[in-house]
Amino acid sequence: MKQSFITSYLTFYLHATVALEGNFIKVSNPNTILKVIPLGAQNKTIPVNQVSSVDDSFSLDLKSFIWGVIFAVVGLSMLSSSFIGGLILTAYGVLTVLSSFQTVLSLNLTSGGKHDISVVVFEKSNLLMCKETIEALIQKRYDDTNVAKHTATQTEALVDAIKSSK
Secondary structure (H helix, E strand, C coil): EEEEEEECCCCCCCCCEEEEEEEEEEEEEEEHHHCEEEEEEEEEEEEEEHHEEEEEEEEEEEEHHHHHHHHHHHHHHHHHHHHHHHHHHHHHHHHHHHCCCEEEECCCCCCCCEEEEEEEEHHHHHHHHHHHHEEEEEHHHHHHCCHHHHHHHHHHHHHHHHHCCC
């Protein structure tokens, strides 16, 4: 399974991705300068047995929000003197404000660390589907390593074999 998410409306062509390959979760987050200029990506491969839980939350990137409001106000004030320049700055500001509202998926690691994936708020349903898939992988790992469950199954099979041989 591989899912991709829009991280910013200004760089809608850059996507964060979460790929589940066997027992590994591969995460890629694009890096940008001022949410406009692409600057590589942060890639991480996490073994499923190192993930203790998965959380989701809503957040506001306050720095981006204030930055966007400033640009939107400057752009609106420039509309009368330079329509094109004002329109560009206003669009940048509004898109930055919209991108500052984020849904965050946190992969909490057994070592105590965590890895966050921030996406635009309108990608929340896709991110929640990804969360459910990762939680299912974690549950499968716990089921596979549940000694009590496997011992009980083996004991029942042994008792059944003894009963049928009599």
